[in-house]
Amino acid sequence: MSEQKYWEEEWETLDRAGIEAKQLESLKEIVRFAYDNAVYYKRSFDEAGVSPEDIKSLEDIRKFPFIDKQTERKTQGIGSMVGELCAVDEKDIIFISASSGSTGVPTVSPFNQKDFDEWMNIESRLMYQAGMRKNDRYMHGINFSLFVGGPCVLGAQRLGAMGIWSGTLPSDRLLFIIQQFKPTFLQTTPSYALYLGETAKKKGIDPKDLSVKRIIVAGEPGGSIPATRKAIENLWDAKLIEFYGLSDIFGACAGMCDEQDGLHLAEDHILAETVDVKTGEVLPDGETGELVFTSLRKHARPMIRFRTGDIGYIDKTPCKCGRTSARIHIVGRKDDMFIVSGVNIFPSDVETVLHELDGITSEYRIHVYERDYTARYGVEVEKASPDADEEALKKLVVGALKSRIGVKPDYIKILKDGELPRAEHKAKRLIDERGHETDSAILI
Numbered sequence: 504m505s506e507q508k509y510w511e512e513e514w515e516t517l518d519r520a521g522i523e524a525k526q527l528e529s530l531k532e533i534v535r536f537a538y539d540n541a542v543y544y545k546r547s548f549d550e551a552g553v554s555p556e557d558i559k560s561l562e563d564i565r566k567f568p569f570i571d572k573q574t575e576r577k578t579q580g581i582g583s584m585v586g587e588l589c590a591v592d593e594k595d596i597i598f599i600s601a602s603s604g605s606t607g608v609p610t611v612s613p614f615n616q617k618d619f620d621e622w623m624n625i626e627s628r629l630m631y632q633a634g635m636r637k638n639d640r641y642m643h644g645i646n647f648s649l650f651v652g653g654p655c656v657l658g659a660q661r662l663g664a665m666g667i668w669s670g671t672l673p674s675d676r677l678l679f680i681i682q683q684f685k686p687t688f689l690q691t692t693p694s695y696a697l698y699l700g701e702t703a704k705k706k707g708i709d710p711k712d713l714s715v716k717r718i719i720v721a722g723e724p725g726g727s728i729p730a731t732r733k734a735i736e737n738l739w740d741a742k743l744i745e746f747y748g749l750s751d752i753f754g755a756c757a758g759m760c761d762e763q764d765g766l767h768l769a770e771d772h773i774l775a776e777t778v779d780v781k782t783g784e785v786l787p788d789g790e791t792g793e794l795v796f797t798s799l800r801k802h803a804r805p806m807i808r809f810r811t812g813d814i815g816y817i818d819k820t821p822c823k824c825g826r827t828s829a830r831i832h833i834v835g836r837k838d839d840m841f842i843v844s845g846v847n848i849f850p851s852d853v854e855t856v857l858h859e860l861d862g863i864t865s866e867y868r869i870h871v872y873e874r875d876y877t878a879r880y881g882v883e884v885e886k887a888s889p890d891a892d893e894e895a896l897k898k899l900v901v902g903a904l905k906s907r908i909g910v911k912p913d914y915i916k917i918l919k920d921g922e923l924p925r926a927e928h929k930a931k932r933l934i935d936e937r938g939h940e941t942d943s944a945i946l947i
């Protein structure tokens with residue numbers, strides 16, 4: 504018997520009209536359920552003068568108010584621990600994950616048993632789409648503590664692969680475990696995949712000789728940055744597959760297929776819109792804006808028009824792999840975007856340029872600050888070789904950033920290999936010093 508190509512062929516190859524008909528059925532049900540069972544939605548829909556009966560087509564969701572991270576924070580702990588957005592009795596909740604916020608108070612994401620089981624099916628689907636099969640060994644090298652990405656390992660086990668729950672072990676130990684258990688799949692963040700590969704090389708181990716054939720990355724935009732993807736793939740001689748998820752809904756809800764051209768979104772669970780960041784106006788498919796998600800099947804806490812804070816666009820054209828679901832392309836986080844001389848810059852733009860240059864390591868840090876009431880930026884990079892010509896490197900980096908991004912950095916600081924902090928999870932690439940003048944800049 505030949506191997507099945509898709510995890511759920513009927514759904515994954517359904518035509519657009521079929522996808523949308525199923526979405527509409529789920530949307531009507533979840534909006535009604537949210538209104539009838541969550542204190543917040545009853546109040547907010549009433550205030551906005553909308554009701555569940557208003558949903559007659561998918562576009563009708565546009566009449567409904569947005570929610571965001573602030574809504575989660577403000578309603579959490581009111582009425583119950585999980586708060587006013589929750590639509591089921593607390594005794595029916597079997598799992599919560601949490602995301603840390605800048606305030607230090609974690610926001611919770613609750614699941615009932617059905618939510619959790621359906622979520623795991625999505626993880627199996629995305630892993631199967633990523634090329635994972637029963638004979639694979641899957642090392643889940645990401646954080647387990649409260650993090651919504653932790654349970655995704657169960658999706659791999661559900662499809663029959665071997666789960667290796669390594670979490671974020673120290674890199675020496677992780678490399679040793681890779682040598683012993685020989686995983687074929689590794690999941691981590693893109694910055695850590697680079698760091699781990701470089702660490703291996705320094706210890707005299709060529710990552711290409713290790714067993715890892717595919718690397719799933721999530722948590723940072725690197726997987727969609729061609730230069731970063733190539734750097735990781737070359738370092739490990741492995742194919743890179745990017746996943747995207749958000750704690751507010753669930754772990755991975757979109758992932759790449761072999762084509763590596765955008766991330767197939769689980770449209771049976773999520774209705775996606777793109778909106779103008781400033782006005783909230785809905786943009787046509789293909790235009791870049793803030794992604795807004797409505798969860799279609801999560802009952803413990805329905806998320807109706809959640810502003811994700813992620814900037815990207817939606818592509819509904821058919822994919823070469825045969826799957827018909829929309830693909831999302833993430834450009835960056837709204838909070839990380841900075842504007843210099845009228846040019847919108849994401850850290851991923853800087854990364855794209857830096858990762859194409861020779862003579863520097865893959866580590867970098869961007870400083871954004873104000874001088875004379877104008878935003879400026881500087882970049883710290885590391886020289887790959889101790890005796891590199893620093894002036895020549897500076898020139899190379901400044902020239903590349905100027906020509907590719909259009910705005911010259913105020914300074915480039917050349918550091919030694921290893922001077923920038925290495926992240927075990929998510930790398931801190933952007934230091935935002937706006938709001939106070941800085942004197943740390945070395946002007947060039």
Ligand SMILES: [Zn+2]
Nearest residue numbers: 760822824826
């Ligand atoms: Zn595809």
